Each structure stands twice: as structure tokens, then as C-alpha cells.
Amino acid sequence: MNLTRGTIAWQLLSELDVREEDLYVNKTQLNAFYQTDLQSLLIQRQGDELEICGAQTEYCVDTTIKMAHGFGYRLEMVPGASSTVDNKFLTLRQTIQYFEEIWEQNFLKFISPDLQSKCNIIN
Amino acid sequence: MNLTRGTIAWQLLSELDVREEDLYVNKTQLNAFYQTDLQSLLIQRQGDELEICGAQTEYCVDTTIKMAHGFGYRLEMVPGASSTVDNKFLTLRQTIQYFEEIWEQNFLKFISPDLQSKCNIIN
Secondary structure, three states, X not given: OOOXXXXXXXXXXXXXXXXXXXXXXXXXXXXXXXXXXXXXXXXXXXXXXXXXXXXXXXXXXXXXXXXXXHOOOEEEEOOOOEEOOOOOOOOXXXXXXXXXXXXHHHOOEEOOOOOOOOEEEEO | OOOOOOOHHHOOOOOOOOOOOOOOOOOOOOOOOOOOOHHHHHHHOOOOEEEEEEEOHHHHHHHHHHHHHXXXXXXXXXXXXXXXXXXXXXXXXXXXXXXXXXXXXXXXXXXXXXXOOOEEEEO
């Protein structure tokens, strides 16, 4: 997918509940911490607990989860809160199940959609 | 696999070419940088280029690659230099191919086995 800055694909989905106080980080690599100010924004706001969601499961979401865990953040996620597409090895559903099992065993805690975390990272 | 420190599974494989000057990091999480002194060892030795190999492909190797890339290291790998086992979605070979494609597109450069990097990380 072409996610060049300024293109239509770069825009936020209209279904998102956008708030005045939301912060945005423009990233250029799968890892949302890579050459961005995400880490300093989180330190400023003393966020140590992150709720993760976004796309794509096996690319940006997986990489950002592993980096955030490595930085010491406690991570939470609503099951199914990442999305992807079929690939030559796995269907969309298999990909999500495969990665969610790795994440749950090693990196994050799955939570009910009713719970609210301090910081949400939409990848 | 039970990799408790001090057990037989914790020992180095006898096939490894062990050298006097080798350094070891005892890790407790998939990520070789997580709560270990790997980052400070690399800074001391001014290693900015890492060659990656090890097991398992989709666990320790994948996580350490993503973390090392996020820290700014240049990464190299010999194709096929990670290992794993079949899982319920993918065979061993499919797993390695799937992850190597993600790595090559985003995190590292594949090299010929004859090339020597400055630092090798065996995961």
C-alpha cells in the first residue's frame, strides 16, 4: 500500500473517534518509535501503559509492540484490534491469530473493550 | 522448550565454533536487549553492525532483529541462519521464508556466508 504523506491513504479513517487532545506521530518505518518523537511524547506525558491497535498485524503493529515492550512499557490490546490482509502463507484471520498468540505469551495483556488505558497507540 | 539457566538445554551447541574472546549475554525474554547488558556491551565495543543468527525464527530472532533495528544498528544475516519448528499454521520452512521476507523488506540485508561482520549475535 502506498502510504505517502499527504495522499488519501495517509488520511485518518472517518470512522475514528477523533478528539481535540489527540496527538499524532508521522512515521516512516514499521516501528512507530523509529526516528519519531513518540518516545519523548510518552516520557513527557508519563505514559507507561499503552493500548495498541492498528494495521497491519504482522508489520507495523508487531514491530511497535516488540519495540514498546523492549522500552519497558506495559502493553494492552483488545483482541482483534489489529488488521491485515491475506498473504501467500496465511489468511487474514490466521495471521491475526498467529501473532496474537505470540503477543499474548510474551508482550502484552489482552483486555476487554470496556477497559480504558492511559494512552492509546493507533499504529 | 525449557531453557532454564543451568540445564542441558541452556548449554551451547557443541557444533559452535567457540572462541576465547566470545562474550555471552544471559537473557530471560525473547528480546536479547531486554534487561540484559547487550546494549552497553555493544556501545563499549562500538559495534554498529550486527550479524544475526539463532533460534527461534518467529520468537527470539524476530524480536531481537526488530529491537536492534529500532536502536539504529545495521543488521546483516546469512539466509537460512535462523531455525524453528513446525507450528499449527506454518511448516518450519514456511515460517523461515515468511519472516525472512519481512526482515529483508524492512530490517536487514542478507549477505553471503563468506562475508564477516564486526559483531555476530547468536540468539
